[in-house]
Amino acid sequence: MSGRNDIDALIDLMARLPGLGPRSARRAVLHLIRKRALLLTPLSDLMQTVAATARECLNCGNVGTGDICEICSNDARANGLLCVVEDVADLWAMERSGTFKGRYHVLGGTLSALDSIGPDELRIPKLIDRVTSEEITEVILALNATVDGQTTAHYIADQLEGRVALSSLAQGVPIGGELDYLDDGTISAALTARKRL
Amino acid sequence: MSGRNDIDALIDLMARLPGLGPRSARRAVLHLIRKRALLLTPLSDLMQTVAATARECLNCGNVGTGDICEICSNDARANGLLCVVEDVADLWAMERSGTFKGRYHVLGGTLSALDSIGPDELRIPKLIDRVTSEEITEVILALNATVDGQTTAHYIADQLEGRVALSSLAQGVPIGGELDYLDDGTISAALTARKRL
Ligand SMILES: [Zn+2]
Ligand SMILES: [Zn+2]
Numbered sequence: 001m002s003g004r005n006d007i008d009a010l011i012d013l014m015a016r017l018p019g020l021g022p023r024s025a026r027r028a029v030l031h032l033i034r035k036r037a038l039l040l041t042p043l044s045d046l047m048q049t050v051a052a053t054a055r056e057c058l059n060c061g062n063v064g065t066g067d068i069c070e071i072c073s074n075d076a077r078a079n080g081l082l083c084v085v086e087d088v089a090d091l092w093a094m095e096r097s098g099t100f101k102g103r104y105h106v107l108g109g110t111l112s113a114l115d116s117i118g119p120d121e122l123r124i125p126k127l128i129d130r131v132t133s134e135e136i137t138e139v140i141l142a143l144n145a146t147v148d149g150q151t152t153a154h155y156i157a158d159q160l161e162g163r164v165a166l167s168s169l170a171q172g173v174p175i176g177g178e179l180d181y182l183d184d185g186t187i188s189a190a191l192t193a194r195k196r197l
Numbered sequence: 198m199s200g201r202n203d204i205d206a207l208i209d210l211m212a213r214l215p216g217l218g219p220r221s222a223r224r225a226v227l228h229l230i231r232k233r234a235l236l237l238t239p240l241s242d243l244m245q246t247v248a249a250t251a252r253e254c255l256n257c258g259n260v261g262t263g264d265i266c267e268i269c270s271n272d273a274r275a276n277g278l279l280c281v282v283e284d285v286a287d288l289w290a291m292e293r294s295g296t297f298k299g300r301y302h303v304l305g306g307t308l309s310a311l312d313s314i315g316p317d318e319l320r321i322p323k324l325i326d327r328v329t330s331e332e333i334t335e336v337i338l339a340l341n342a343t344v345d346g347q348t349t350a351h352y353i354a355d356q357l358e359g360r361v362a363l364s365s366l367a368q369g370v371p372i373g374g375e376l377d378y379l380d381d382g383t384i385s386a387a388l389t390a391r392k393r394l
Contacts, residue, residue, distance in 0.1 A: 010243045019221035028214040040248045046207045047241035
C-alpha cells in the first residue's frame, strides 16, 4: 500500500495549493504521472532548486535568490520612485505592465482590525526607513481598491505626509473594459474622475 | 538572473497542470515559496518518489507502484466482476464509493472517430483477453454518460455478447454526467441498481 499512499499524500499536498481542490488535485496528479518525464520530474527538480534558493528580499519583500533582490540591487532603478504593493503577485503584475522603472516595497498584506494585523505585522516600519535612507522623492500607493487596501493606504499616507510626495494609481474603467461587467464602485469612481476631451 | 528564471520556469510548468492557468500558477508558486518547509520541500520530495515509483498496471491500466497494481494483485477481489472505466480518475471515484469489490479495467479513453481513436488505441483487446483468462462472470460498463462513452460501451457490448453477462450503471448517472463529478452516494446507488444489458 506504500506506493498508493505516496500518490494519496501527493494529492493531499497539491490540494493545499490555492486554486486547487481535491478533485482538481487528483486530475493534476494523474496528469503528472502520465507526463512523468515531461512534467513530473522537471517540476520536482525545479521545486527543489527554488526551495533551496528562493528567499524574500530583506529590503523590499520581493522574492529573489539573494538577501537583496535584483530590483533593489539594480542601481538604474534608484530613480526616487517607490511603489508600495500588498504582495509579490502585485509586484509581478506591475512589472508585466512594463511601465514602472523605480523600486518596490511589498507590505505583505493589509492592515486588518478583524485579523489583528497592525503596522508591525506588515513591512510598514521598513517602508518609513527606506523613504529617508534611499532618497525617495515619490511614494506610489498601488494597493488594491478594497476596504482593507484603502485603509492601509490612508494609514501610510498619514505616516509619510510632509516627508515625501504621495500618489495612488488612477481609478477608472480598465482598457477594454465593458461597463456592464464593472462593479458600481468602479463606474462611480471613473465618473467622478472623468476627463474633459 | 538565474534564480528569477527558475521561479519563472516553475510558474510555467505549474501553469501546464489541468485546472491552473498562468495567474493561479503564479499564486501557487508564491504560496509554495512562503510555505517552503511545510509545502514546497515535501511536495518536491513526494513528486520525486512518485516519479520514481508510479506506473500503469500492465493488466488493468490503474496507477500503482508495481507492474501489477494492488487491486489486480488482491485475490479477494477476483470475484468474477470486472468494472470497465474510461480513466484512472473514474476508477478512484468508484473506489471512493466503497461499493464495488471486484476488479477494474481502465480503457484509457473512449472510441472517437473524430480523434481517430479506435479499439487498438484503447485497452479493448486486453479487456477481451481478461474476460476469458480471469474467469470473469460479469462485465460492468461504467463509462461516462456522454456520446463517446456510450458509443464505446455499445462497441464493447457487441464484442463480448454471449461470452459474459453485461451490465451498465443504473439510471441515476445524469445525462452528460462524468463519474468523477458525482458524489459517492450517487455512484453507490447507481452501482447497486445496475441493469443487465
Ligand atoms: Zn528587493
Ligand atoms: Zn491492475
